[in-house]
Amino acid sequence: MKNFYLFICFVLPLTASMAYAKVLEGTPIAQHPRLLLLQGEEQLLWTSIQRDSYQRKIHQEILKECDRILTTKPVTRNKIGMRLLATSREAMLRIFYLSYAWRLTAEQKYVARAKEELRAISAFSDWNPSHFLDVAEMIIAAAIGYDWLYDELSEEDRALIKQAILRKGLEPSLDSQYNWWLKATHNWNQVCNAGMLFGALAIYEDHPQLASDVIKIGRESIKLPMKDYEPDGAYPEGYMYWGYGTTFNVLFISALERAFGEPYDLSAARGFLETPAFMQNMTGVTGDSFNFSDSDLGGVLQPAMFWFAKRTENPSLLWIEREHMIKLSANVREDNRLLPLTLIWSKGIDLESIEPPQNRIWTGNGKTPVALMRSSWTDSTAIYVGFKGGSPATNHGHMDVGSFVMEADGVRWAMDFGREDYRALEAKKINIWKFDQDSERWGVFKYTNYAHNTLTVNGELQHVGGYAPLTDVVESTDATKATIDLSSVYPKLAALSREITVVNAKYVSVKDIYNGGSEKNTIRWSMVTDAAVKLINNTTAELTKDGKQLLLKIEVPGHVVWKIEPIEGNDGKNTPVLVVFEVEVAPRQKGDIVVNLVPFCSLD
DSSP states (O other): OHHHHHIIIIIOOOOGGGOEEEOTTSOEEEOSSOSSSOTTOHHHHHHHHHHOHHHHHHHHHHHHHHHHHTTSOOOOOOOBTTBOHHHHHHHHHHHHHHHHHHHHHOOHHHHHHHHHHHHHHHTSSOOOTTSHHHHHHHHHHHHHHHHHTGGGSOHHHHHHHHHHHIIIIIHHHTOTTTGGGGGOOSHHHHHHHHHHHHHHHHTTTTSHHHHHHHHHHHHHHTHHHHGGGTTTSOOTTHHHHIIIIIHHHHHHHHHHHHHHTSOOSGGGSTTGGGHHHHHHHTBOTTSBBOOTTTOOSBOOOOHHHHHHHHHTTOGGGGHHHHHHHHHGGGOTTTTOTTTHHHHHHHTTOOGGGOOOOOOSEEEEOSSSOEEEEESOSSOTTOOEEEEEOBOTTSTTOOSOTTOEEEEETTEEEEOOOOOOOHHHHHHTTOOOSOOSTTOGGGGSGGGSGGGSSSEEETTOOOOTTOOBOEEEEEEOSSEEEEEEEOGGGOTTSSEEEEEEEEETTTEEEEEEEEEOOSSOEEEEEEEEEOSEEEEEETTEEEEEETTEEEEEEEEOSSOOOOEEEEOTTSOSSSSOEEEEEEEEEOTTOEEEEEEEEEEOOOOO
């Protein structure tokens, strides 16, 4: 590391304030490197890493992964089905990690291998513009490598990479055959616009007019998905796609501001600076996410949270991220191709002195209203409930309106399946990307209300055109409670709402309040669990998992019976299963269906 200090002190003496130069059009833009970590900022980053054990761990994991990459061959153009995305992501991970390692250690082995990866992707016939996410992630990989290694690249290499960025990235983005995402209101817009911005900034001085046009287009276009954070930060596509869309949205803002040395108004969009609180509360006590819609279960490190913590001067937003930093070595590659961002954006934050959040409930409205409740941030046995409304027609949506997850005693008792494998469904020629009532998407069992912790009326699917708003929130010393109006999703009933309460930090009560329609109806209550289930009597079920117990207790007039149903597609021997019962509702009948989820102490 001694050679590194000499490198920093004598070879890179410029400070960030000195790093700006005039380019052809007279617009002030930072010299190379200008993307995210400016010329001369390596020393500040290194000092921050040395002072903080959490940052130091991430730095070491990146270097270990770089050394593993050195033992492999450069990426090849491997298209799977309609996607080149896996190759694009692998290229991004390799080039970002290796470029970071070069800038922080000055070891030639890293820059030499990064050049090989850059030459490899630049030589591809194309970056698969028919699935433009592939182009977006590939151009970011190329742009970071081109910019961060600029002084180390030969003229021949610069020309090759620059030509690839131009011909295989920026020019296709201006072609109406491929750029439908400019009008999208979801994560595609955020990711693709971030990619084009990175490409434009990387080669700005050589193509100033084209780069300026791309930047202007992106600044306007990206405002569309940013409206999805309104009014208070809840992100409609759920945990996994918050991590995807929001991280690239932040990349767009950060790269633009850093390259031109001045703030822009994008982060002032309504709800955007509130969205990290949504994401923080989407992780349960177990560390798993509230994985509604097309989301994976596992909670992962979210680089964007570090940017938000710094922008809002609220380090407590990193309470959960710090835990993810500790667990990272289990699989550093999984969902962590942007890992160096955690160090760039946490620079100067004292991660060892973070205080826990104080709220017990967080609610958000918008396209997908949520209520996220917990009894404690520091007790590993605390209760956690995630509860959602909205519509099945939301991008990546399921028929999971009214669904919830629930944890207690360190166990997730009520679970969500999350996403299916898109490629497997697409290989079967199933069109899962239409969201009307008769879409093939709803022929996939795990996308339907039958497979979620919600209600089914008369065996029918939820109404895609419906929308369930959050109507009431109560927080008192002895309870937190949220109510969602489900009426428009179940049009056969005159009215239906679900009220979930965490009572005295002891148990959870799920109360469904109904008003029957003009005809007789059957309401089916269901919950998915991977616990072992024992039926004690008609109205009481005992769940056992990891040496812990939870009781499900029905409170409803009349005769009802718990049933255990296997999940479609399972082999019948393994969990999870559905725990269900049905209630017959006479015409115009009003009533309540209450199920209490009561945790017990350890069986040990």
